[in-house]
Amino acid sequence: MTAQFLYGGAGLILFVLGLWSFLVHAPLLRKLIALNIMGGGVFHVLIAVAYRGDGVPPDPVPHALVLTGIVVAVSATALGLVLGARMQAGEREG
Amino acid sequence: MTQTSDRARQRAQARAQERARDLSLLLGVLLALLGAVLLGLYYLALDGGAAPRLAELALARLPESGVGNPVTAVLVNYRAFDTLVELAVLLAAVLGIWSLGPAPPGFQRSGAVLAGMVSWVVPLLIVASGYMLWVGGYAPGGAFQAGALLGAAGVIVRLAGDPTAGLPAEATQRWLLVLGVLVFALVGLGLMLFGAGFLTYPPKLAKWLILLIESAATIAIAAALAAAYVGGRPAPSKAAIDDYGSDSSP
Amino acid sequence: MHLDLLTDPLVLCIMLPLLGAVLTAALPRRAVLLGSLMAVATSAAAVTLTILVWQSGTLRVALGGWDQKLAISLRADGLATALVVMANIVGLGISVYASGYFRDPERMRAFWPLWLLLWAALNGLFLAGDLFNLYVMLELLGIAAAALGALTGSRDAIAANLRYLLVGLLGSITYLLGVALLYTAHGTLDLDLVAASIAADDELFAVNAATLVLMVAGLALKAALFPLHFWLPPAHANAPAPVSAALSALVVKAAFYLILRLWLDLFAPVTGMAAAMLLALLGAAAVVWGSWRALRAERLKLLAAYSTVAQIGYLFLFLPLLAATPAGPVRDSLLAALVLMAVTHGFAKAGFFLATGLVQTNAGHDRIDDLGGTAQRLPATTFAIALSGSALIGLPPSGSFIGKWLLMQCAIETGQWWWVIVVTTGTLLAAAYVFRVLSRAFGLEPTPLRFITDARAEIPALLLALVSVAVLGLASGPLWTLLGLQAGGDA
Numbered sequence: 001m002t003a004q005f006l007y008g009g010a011g012l013i014l015f016v017l018g019l020w021s022f023l024v025h026a027p028l029l030r031k032l033i034a035l036n037i038m039g040g041g042v043f044h045v046l047i048a049v050a051y052r053g054d055g056v057p058p059d060p061v062p063h064a065l066v067l068t069g070i071v072v073a074v075s076a077t078a079l080g081l082v083l084g085a086r087m088q089a090g091e092r093e094g
Numbered sequence: 095m096t097q098t099s100d101r102a103r104q105r106a107q108a109r110a111q112e113r114a115r116d117l118s119l120l121l122g123v124l125l126a127l128l129g130a131v132l133l134g135l136y137y138l139a140l141d142g143g144a145a146p147r148l149a150e151l152a153l154a155r156l157p158e159s160g161v162g163n164p165v166t167a168v169l170v171n172y173r174a175f176d177t178l179v180e181l182a183v184l185l186a187a188v189l190g191i192w193s194l195g196p197a198p199p200g201f202q203r204s205g206a207v208l209a210g211m212v213s214w215v216v217p218l219l220i221v222a223s224g225y226m227l228w229v230g231g232y233a234p235g236g237a238f239q240a241g242a243l244l245g246a247a248g249v250i251v252r253l254a255g256d257p258t259a260g261l262p263a264e265a266t267q268r269w270l271l272v273l274g275v276l277v278f279a280l281v282g283l284g285l286m287l288f289g290a291g292f293l294t295y296p297p298k299l300a301k302w303l304i305l306l307i308e309s310a311a312t313i314a315i316a317a318a319l320a321a322a323y324v325g326g327r328p329a330p331s332k333a334a335i336d337d338y339g340s341d342s343s344p
Numbered sequence: 345m346h347l348d349l350l351t352d353p354l355v356l357c358i359m360l361p362l363l364g365a366v367l368t369a370a371l372p373r374r375a376v377l378l379g380s381l382m383a384v385a386t387s388a389a390a391v392t393l394t395i396l397v398w399q400s401g402t403l404r405v406a407l408g409g410w411d412q413k414l415a416i417s418l419r420a421d422g423l424a425t426a427l428v429v430m431a432n433i434v435g436l437g438i439s440v441y442a443s444g445y446f447r448d449p450e451r452m453r454a455f456w457p458l459w460l461l462l463w464a465a466l467n468g469l470f471l472a473g474d475l476f477n478l479y480v481m482l483e484l485l486g487i488a489a490a491a492l493g494a495l496t497g498s499r500d501a502i503a504a505n506l507r508y509l510l511v512g513l514l515g516s517i518t519y520l521l522g523v524a525l526l527y528t529a530h531g532t533l534d535l536d537l538v539a540a541s542i543a544a545d546d547e548l549f550a551v552n553a554a555t556l557v558l559m560v561a562g563l564a565l566k567a568a569l570f571p572l573h574f575w576l577p578p579a580h581a582n583a584p585a586p587v588s589a590a591l592s593a594l595v596v597k598a599a600f601y602l603i604l605r606l607w608l609d610l611f612a613p614v615t616g617m618a619a620a621m622l623l624a625l626l627g628a629a630a631v632v633w634g635s636w637r638a639l640r641a642e643r644l645k646l647l648a649a650y651s652t653v654a655q656i657g658y659l660f661l662f663l664p665l666l667a668a669t670p671a672g673p674v675r676d677s678l679l680a681a682l683v684l685m686a687v688t689h690g691f692a693k694a695g696f697f698l699a700t701g702l703v704q705t706n707a708g709h710d711r712i713d714d715l716g717g718t719a720q721r722l723p724a725t726t727f728a729i730a731l732s733g734s735a736l737i738g739l740p741p742s743g744s745f746i747g748k749w750l751l752m753q754c755a756i757e758t759g760q761w762w763w764v765i766v767v768t769t770g771t772l773l774a775a776a777y778v779f780r781v782l783s784r785a786f787g788l789e790p791t792p793l794r795f796i797t798d799a800r801a802e803i804p805a806l807l808l809a810l811v812s813v814a815v816l817g818l819a820s821g822p823l824w825t826l827l828g829l830q831a832g833g834d835a
Contacts, residue, residue, distance in 0.1 A: 005140055008528075009133050015521060016129035022514060024118050031510055038517045045136070045524040052149060059149035060164035062527065064173060065476055067165070067238050068180045069520065071315070072483045075187035076513050078322035079487055082191045083494060083506040085198075085325065090499040131554065139529040139551045147531035151414050175407050175416045179468065179480045182362055186461045186484060189369060190491025193454035194502070272366040279363050283355075292355040294409040 004048045011044025028084040032077055039073045160300025162232035169236065170304045174293045178282070181274040181311060184318045188271055197326030200257030212254040219247035227312050231301070237308040241315025248320025257329070259320040264328045267317065274314030278307050353393040354405055354418045357428060357467040360386040365460035372453035376443050379456035383439035386463065390432035397425040398826050404473065413532050417473035422827035423683060424470045427601055430687040431466050431594050433811070434694045437804035441698050442586040444800040445705075451495060455584075458495075462488040462590060469598045475523045475533045478602065479516060482566070486512035489595050493583040504578035511565055511575045515599075518562030522555045529555075539610045549614065556611045560603055560623070567599035569623070569660060570630035573653045577637075580649035585701020588645060592652045593694035597686055600659055604682075607663065620663040627660025628766040635773035639780065644700045644710040647777055648693065651736055654770055655689045661751060661763050668758040680824050681750035687823070688743030688812045692735035695809030699728040702801050718785040723795050724802040726785050731809035733778035738771050743816030 018038030022031050046062040046069075152164055152172065159167035169177050204212065223243040230236030252259035261267050281303055282293040290296055295303050321328075364382025368375040397403060397420050404419035406412045420428070442459065446452040465485035472478045490509035494502050527533060529551045530541040542552050568576040580592050607615055634654030641647040662682040669675040702725045703718055704710040719726040735742035748767055755763040796802050816823075 001140060005137055008136055008140070012132045012136055013129055015517075016125050016132070019128075019514075020122060020125045022510075023121060028506065028510075035510065035513050035517060038514075039520075042517060042521045042524055045521065045528070049140075049147070049524070049528045050149075057149070057153060057164070059147055060152050060168045061148040061173075061533075062524075063165045064168035064176075067169060067236075068176050068476075068480065071180050071238060072183050072480060074319070075184045075322075076483065076487055076509065079187045079190045079491060080506065080509055080513075082194055082322075082325050083490070083502055083509065086194050087499065087502045087506060090502065135551050135554045136525065136528070139525055139548065142545075142547050142551075143529045143531065147527065148414060148533075151411065155410065155414065172408060172410050172414050173416055173476075176477055176480050178362075179465075179477070179484055182365070182461055182464065183480065183484045183487060185365070185369065186458060186488045186491060189454065189457050189461075190487060190494075193451075193458065193491055193495055194497065268370045268372070272370045275362065276366045276370075279359055279366065283359055283363075286352060286355060291407075291409055292352075292359075292405075293407050 004051050007051070008045045008048030011041040011048065014038070014041030014044060016041075028080070028087075032080050032084075036073060036077060039069065043069060158297055158300075160295060160297065160304050161230075163230055163234065163236070165234070166230050166236045166304075166308075169238075170307060171295065171300070174278075174282075174307075177311070178275065178278045178293075181278065181314060184315065185271060185275055188318045188321050191322055191325060192327040195326055196329055197257065197324045200252055201255055203255035204253075208254055212250055215250060216247045216260075219243050219250070223247070223312065223316070227308060230308065231305070237311040238315060240308075240312040242319065244312060244316030245319030245323075248316065249323045252320070252323060257324070259324050261317060261320055261324070261328065264330060267321065267328060270313055270317040271321065272314070273317075274311040277310035281307055353389050353396060354403055354420055354471060355407075356389040357386065357393055357432075357471060358418075358464050360389055361460045361464040361467065365457045365464065368453075368460060369457035375453050375456040379460060380439060380443055382460060383436055383463075386467070387432045387436040390428050390467070393420055394425050394429040394826070396420075397422065398822070401828060412534055413537060416477050417534055417536075418471045419473040419535075420471055423601075423604070423679075426683050426687060426823060426826055427597065427690075428467060428470045430690045431463075431470065431597075434593055434690055434808060435463050435466075435590070437694060437808045438586045438589050438698070441589075441701075441801050441804045444798070445584065445586055445701065451584075455492070455495060455586075458488050458492050459587075459590070462492060462595070466594055466598055470601060473535045475526060475535060475538065477533075479520050479523060482516045482519065482599075482602075483513075485595060485598060486516060486566070489591055490579075492587045493579050493591060495584050495587060496582065498582065500578065501582040504575070504582050508575050508579040511572075515562040515565035518565075519559050522559035522562070525551060525555045525558070535605075535610060539612070542611065543613050552611060552614045556606065556614050556619075559606055563599050563603045563606075564623075564626075566596075567603060567656055568596055568653055570626050570633055570653065570657060573630065573634070573656075576653060577646055577649040580652065581643065581645040585697055585704065588648070588701070589694040589697035592649065592697055593690045596652060596656060597690055600656060600686065604659075608666075608679075615667065617664060617667050620667040623660045624662075624664045624763070627657040627663075628763070630654060630657025630660070631766055631770040632773070635770050635777065639773055639777040641777075642711060642713070644703060644712055644715070644781065645697070647712065647781065648696050648700060651696075651774070651777065652689075652693060654774070655685075655693070655736065658748070658751075658767070658770065659686055661766065664760060665751070665754045665758055665763070668760065669754065674754070674757075676827070677750060677824075678754050680820075680827050681747045681754075683827065684743045684816065684820055684823060685747035685751075688735055688747065688816050691808045691812035691816065692732040692742070692744070695728050695732040695805050695807075695812060696736070698801070698805035698808065699725045699732070702798065702805065703729075712781055712784055715781070715784040716786075719782075720786075722797060722802075724797065724806055726782075728802065728805040728809045729785070730778075730782055731806070731813050733782065735809070735812035737774040737778055741817035742813045743820060744812075745817060746820055 015038050018034045021034035043066045050059040050062040159171045161167050223240045226235040227240035248259040286292040367378045402421040406415040406417045468481040490505045493505040530538050565572045631654050634650050638647045638650035738744040738748045752764045
């Protein structure tokens with residue numbers, strides 16, 4: 001339980017740090033990184049829930065949720081980066 | 095005269111900066127409070143939460159799922175619908191990237207040393223990807239890890255100077271991108287049509303249907319990751335331009 | 345061959361548009377044909393689903409044949425079905441309109457698969473019975489919506505939709521943290537089972553309440569509840585017309601639907617009057633501020649976007665009234681009024697945006713002050729704007745008239761008379777901004793030669809506007825039946 005709390009709690013701290021960075025920093029890239037840190041924090045919480053003690057197989061459901069979540073996060077990040085790149089290219093031309 | 099206005103502007107700027115600093119400090123304090131509250135609640139949830147959760151049920155049903163790795167069983171069987179939609183998310187991202195215009199040009203051709211290394215690493219990644227796909231049936235691994243490795247091979251190829259990242263021409267590439275969702279959907283709907291229910295695999299066929307879906311998903315994920323890295327619609331080949339010109343519906 | 349009529353339409357509502365997206369993405373040259381076919385098929389599945397729910401009540405299926413606890417469930421109750429049927433009819437109208445809208449074949453090919461993915465996500469969101477599946481659907485919706493919104497490729501559109509994407513991601517990650525906490529506390533992801541666990545367990549009240557706050561805050565960002573609406577006007581005003589219609593009429597409504605679902609079903613034992621009052625106050629601010637900005641807007645599309653902010657605000661006004669009303673026919677009627685408002689706005693705003701798009705392509709701009717003579721050049725389009733405008737105001741016999749009427753009646757009965765002032769103010773402002781457009785549109789040019797100038801674009805806009813005014817207002821009774829309520833629509 002202590003290990004679980006520390007790991008999941010670290011995830012919550014990552015979430016809050018990411019939120020802070022998202023709100024405070026204006027540049028797009030930092031906002032995207034902040035979102036990924038927030039997502040990473042939530043994944044931590046899910047991974048921590050999966051732990052059921054030493055020697056006991058972990059709960060596979062949160063593991064699968066995290067895998068799905070990672071692919072979704074990668075997709076959104078990719079689209080965000082390309083949108084940002086197009087905007088910068090437009091600014092340079094205009 | 096200008097000096098005073100300059101000074102006034104400087105003072106206003108300093109004040110604005112100070113206000114921004116105060117605001118971000120306030121935000122920091124509030125968010126620290128939020129973090130503390132979240133930690134406390136998280137402790138309560140862990141402490142009083144329903145301890146077995148889904149683990150025992152998921153592990154107990156494993157023999158019926160057609161695979162030996164519980165995570166793969168969740169991904170492609172118990173919660174297969176999530177995975178299907180997630181492949182659609184990946185497709186949406188790539189289509190969105192394509193709709194924004196053609197890809198930027200690639201990097202310059204690699205020198206002999208890098209090219210030599212690439213010709214070693216890429217086949218290695220392809221083999222490793224195939225292994226990951228197969229091993230996912232009974233040990234950690236599966237379509238996502240395999241797709242990520244294969245996609246990484248595409249990224250390396252583009253870094254080494256091939257602007258297409260090793261992907262085929264646009265028409266073929268489109269089929270690769272949709273392959274995951276297409277096979278998943280056809281298997282699911284086919285099962286529904288034959289009375290088993292949507293995405294309900296008959297136990298005897300489960301293993302092979304899952305392998306089919308995972309293979310298609312691996313290819314689609316790899317193609318999508320590489321295409322996203324390319325960052326735009328692939329440049330049309332000469333033949334494709336002629337083709338489009340002759341038959342373009344409005 | 346075997347068809348299970350009771351569960352198949354549930355699956356088909358999501359899978360048909362998904363399959364359509366795959367086909368239109370793989371065969372871009374046949375995109376219009378394949379996309380239109382799949383749009384018709386999807387709408388047919390949605391109508392079938394509606395008839396089934398109407399006849400036999402809530403439908404549900406646990407996919408994969410696993411235990412409800414382990415599997416992902418789909419379910420269609422009255423609330424979900426009412427929104428599904430609205431979304432799919434509006435979607436069909438948008439599809440017909442879009443098939444003639446894009447001049448550039450490249451853009452047309454990009455539009456169809458993304459639009460069908462958006463459609464699949466909408467239906468998936470309305471029909472999902474699983475907390476994590478809802479997250480994946482939310483992300484599909486957000487990514488497809490941002491990609492579609494940026495389709496014009498202008499710098500403003502790209503900047504607005506980049507912001508929309510980032511804000512949407514912030515909202516859905518916050519929602520996901522709520523899901524993670526709920527799984528930690530309750531050990532399942534199925535909506536019904538988590539709801540039962542929340543109802544049974546008082547010890548975790550603090551955890552549940554905090555999760556409610558997280559999830560509603562994340563979704564309010566996506567639903568553009570004041571003051572989290574800042575991203576909406578630029579994103580909706582810079583998208584191509586059919587996309588604006590889908591974003592304003594459907595996508596925002598999906599986030600609101602999810603808030604309502606969580607509020608009424610999942611967290612019913614946790615929600616209190618104070619929380620409902622807070623959301624309603626924000627809603628009231630949205631009504632006044634959104635309507636005011638709509639009145640001051642210089643462009644027609646911006647006016648429509650701000651009007652969406654206001655219309656979403658109305659929906660939140662219902663929450664404290666629902667909290668103050670004991671279960672029974674009055675509360676049921678109030679809930680039906682809420683759904684009626686949401687559905688009416690869906691039709692009206694879609695019709696409004698489609699008509700606006702036509703004005704824009706015809707005149708080359710959408711500046712309200714320079715719209716003189718539009719009524720003579722595009723009589724059918726102007727008529728559609730007038731019709732949907734009257735639904736936005738809430739004139740009888742539109743659906744929103746009944747909705748607002750019941751809202752005010754209930755506000756007085758429960759002693760929360762201040763909402764009446766908000767609704768009246770919002771209605772007067774809405775009347776002002778709609779008539780401002782109409783008064784500009786009628787010029788001094790001679791009367792028109794033809795009523796319809798572009799059938800494929802004007803008829804969908806007209807029909808959607810007509811549904812919002814006439815069908816929903818005069819025949820709202822079936823909605824009460826669909827929601828499983830005894831009280832008639834004659835309240």
